[in-house]
Amino acid sequence: MSNTKYGKYGGQFVPEILMPALEELEQGYEKYRNDPQFMEELDYYLKDFAGRETPLYHARNLSKKYGTKIYLKREDLVHGGAHKLNNTIGQALLAKYMGKSRLVAETGAGQHGTATAMAGTNLGFETHVYMGAKDMERQRMNVYRMEIMGTEVHPVESGSRTLKDAINEALRDWVSNVENTHYLIGSVVGPHPYPMMVRDFQSVIGNEVKQQIIKKEGRYPDSIVACAGGGSNAMGIFHPFIEEDVKLIAVEAGGKGMEYTKDAALHSASLSVGEDGVLQGARTRILQDEYGQILESSSISAGLDYSGVGPELAHLADIGRILPRVVNDDLALEAFHELSRVEGIIPALESSHAVAHVMEAAESGELGELVVINLSGRGDKDLETVIGLERRK
Numbered sequence: 001m002s003n004t005k006y007g008k009y010g011g012q013f014v015p016e017i018l019m020p021a022l023e024e025l026e027q028g029y030e031k032y033r034n035d036p037q038f039m040e041e042l043d044y045y046l047k048d049f050a051g052r053e054t055p056l057y058h059a060r061n062l063s064k065k066y067g068t069k070i071y072l073k074r075e076d077l078v079h080g081g082a083h084k085l086n087n088t089i090g091q092a093l094l095a096k097y098m099g100k101s102r103l104v105a106e107t108g109a110g111q112h113g114t115a116t117a118m119a120g121t122n123l124g125f126e127t128h129v130y131m132g133a134k135d136m137e138r139q140r141m142n143v144y145r146m147e148i149m150g151t152e153v154h155p156v157e158s159g160s161r162t163l164k165d166a167i168n169e170a171l172r173d174w175v176s177n178v179e180n181t182h183y184l185i186g187s188v189v190g191p192h193p194y195p196m197m198v199r200d201f202q203s204v205i206g207n208e209v210k211q212q213i214i215k216k217e218g219r220y221p222d223s224i225v226a227c228a229g230g231g232s233n234a235m236g237i238f239h240p241f242i243e244e245d246v247k248l249i250a251v252e253a254g255g256k257g258m259e260y261t262k263d264a265a266l267h268s269a270s271l272s273v274g275e276d277g278v279l280q281g282a283r284t285r286i287l288q289d290e291y292g293q294i295l296e297s298s299s300i301s302a303g304l305d306y307s308g309v310g311p312e313l314a315h316l317a318d319i320g321r322i323l324p325r326v327v328n329d330d331l332a333l334e335a336f337h338e339l340s341r342v343e344g345i346i347p348a349l350e351s352s353h354a355v356a357h358v359m360e361a362a363e364s365g366e367l368g369e370l371v372v373i374n375l376s377g378r379g380d381k382d383l384e385t386v387i388g389l390e391r392r393k
């Protein structure tokens with residue numbers, strides 16, 4: 001049953017009833033990923049709907065201040081304000097080619113739900129998003145966004161009324177409606193083929209960087225730095241560079257510290273300090289207690305606040321091809337302000353973790369002389385969080 005693709009990680013740890021759906025998806029993906037019409041249509045949506053390609057911007061002021069040449073890959077300029085739409089457009093289009101008419105997704109803070117609503121609406125799907133009732137209270141703006149686009153948001157009242165309960169409900173919906181429904185996962189996580197498929201759809205980021213950096217610098221960068229929650233923006237920019245002589249650094253959320261309470265971690269650093277286990281249908285590195293119960297994670301940024309990480313990233317970390325690093329809430333917040341003040345670009349709190357690592361490590365020489373940061377999203381969505389924190393200080 002397991003289709004382990006990444007060393008000891010990955011596989012398909014799902015109820016038997018879902019296996020035919022995964023098989024159908026795998027076959028559909030294999031068929032259309034090389035279909036010229038599919039690829040042409042995908043390019044069209046990425047360009048005219050999502051706004052690609054995104055610029056590779058030389059951050060002159062930041063470079064000068066930190067003594068190394070820094071480029072920002074501007075995923076913050078994608079429609080919706082983050083890289084997430086690259087994946088939701090890809091999967092929605094695939095689902096359309098496969099003859100599906102319904103999309104289901106779960107969402108934590110609402111960012112993936114919003115990106116699913118955009119792609120689903122545009123491509124003519126009936127779109128359903130499951131969201132913990134507690135998360136809905138905390139993220140009202142994203143709930144409105146989805147609803148305005150005609151997406152049905154289903155409150156999940158079971159368990160802790162957060163993301164993991166929403167995942168269960170979305171899966172339940174998929175199982176009951178598998179004939180006409182595609183389950184749209186938002187990161188390089190879940191059972192095979194999702195980690196591969198999401199990575200491929202996000203690889204548009206790294207493929208663009210390859211061409212752009214050669215044009216601008218005549219060579220590949222010394223290092224690429226990306227934040228990692230589930231790991232889709234990181235895998236998207238890393239994947240085309242895996243075979244190249246480029247240092248790849250994945251920055252996780254260190255939250256309030258590397259400690260634990262009884263049932264929660266104060267951080268989200270599953271790649272750095274997680275242990276092998278099964279989460280959301282795949283074997284990977286996860287935050288768990290001594291009995292294998294999943295520990296809740298914590299981070300200032302909703303997008304990095306996840307107890308697991310994509311199986312391919314876990315494998316690449318095992319073999320030393322990517323380097324995991326940790327940045328805590330305070331440093332990320334500092335970087336949020338620093339990039340805003342120095343470059344006039346307000347980064348997402350997620351992306352701020354990557355920026356913070358570069359600010360910290362630039363002097364040590366670890367990053368080399370030419371660095372690309374994946375600026376995965378813009379910070380407008382985080383202003384309330386940041387203002388709230390400043391008030392409390």
Ligand SMILES: *Cc1c(COP(=O)(O)O)cnc(C)c1O
Binds near residue numbers: 186230233348351
């Ligand atoms: C969701 C999100 C992330 C985290 O997701 P990955 O799959 O790890 O990329 C990072 N940055 C932004 C702006 C996000 O919205």
